[in-house]
Amino acid sequence: MAPPDFSGTWNMVSNENFDRYMQSLGIDMITRNLAKLIKPQKIIEQNGDSFVIRTLSSLRNYRVQFTLGEEFDEDTKGLDNRKCKTLVTLDNGRLVCVQKGEKKNRGWIHWINGDDLHLELTCEDQVCKQLYRRVQENH
Numbered sequence: 001m002a003p004p005d006f007s008g009t010w011n012m013v014s015n016e017n018f019d020r021y022m023q024s025l026g027i028d029m030i031t032r033n034l035a036k037l038i039k040p041q042k043i044i045e046q047n048g049d050s051f052v053i054r055t056l057s058s059l060r061n062y063r064v065q066f067t068l069g070e071e072f073d074e075d076t077k078g079l080d081n082r083k084c085k086t087l088v089t090l091d092n093g094r095l096v097c098v099q100k101g102e103k104k105n106r107g108w109i110h111w112i113n114g115d116d117l118h119l120e121l122t123c124e125d126q127v128c129k130q131l132y133r134r135v136q137e138n139h
Helices: 018-024 029-037
Strands: 008-018 041-047 050-056 062-067 070-073 081-092 092-101 107-113 116-123 126-134
Touching: 008 018, 018 029, 018 126, 062 081
Parallel strands: none
Antiparallel strands: 008 041, 008 126, 041 050, 050 062, 070 081, 081 092, 092 107, 107 116, 116 126
C-alpha cells in the first residue's frame, strides 16, 4: 500500500510536553527555554517511499532524508548531537521511526488527519505531542 502524501509545508499549532521531552534527551536549560519559544515549520518532500523532512526555525534547521524500510545512520547535529541507527516504516498510514542509540525508547510517529500533521516524539518515558497545519499554497 502506498503511503499517504505527506508532501507540503506545515506550520506548528501546538507543542505539548516539549520541555520534558528535551530534558529526556539531555538538552540544557538555556537551549530548552529558547526552543519552547519557537514555532517551527516542517517542509516535507515525498517521492514514493523516499522522504526529505526539513524542520526550519529561527533557532536551528534540521534535515533528515530516508527511504521507508531502509535503516540509516542519523546524526542529530543541532538537536541533541547524537548518532543513532534510524529506521522509518509505514504502519497503517503512519510514518513510524525507531532511533537506536544512547537513549532508550527513542523515535517518532507522523500521521495526517485532514489538513493536520500529527507528530509524537518519544524518548525514554516522555512523549511530546506536536500538531502542524498544512499551509495552503497560493497559485
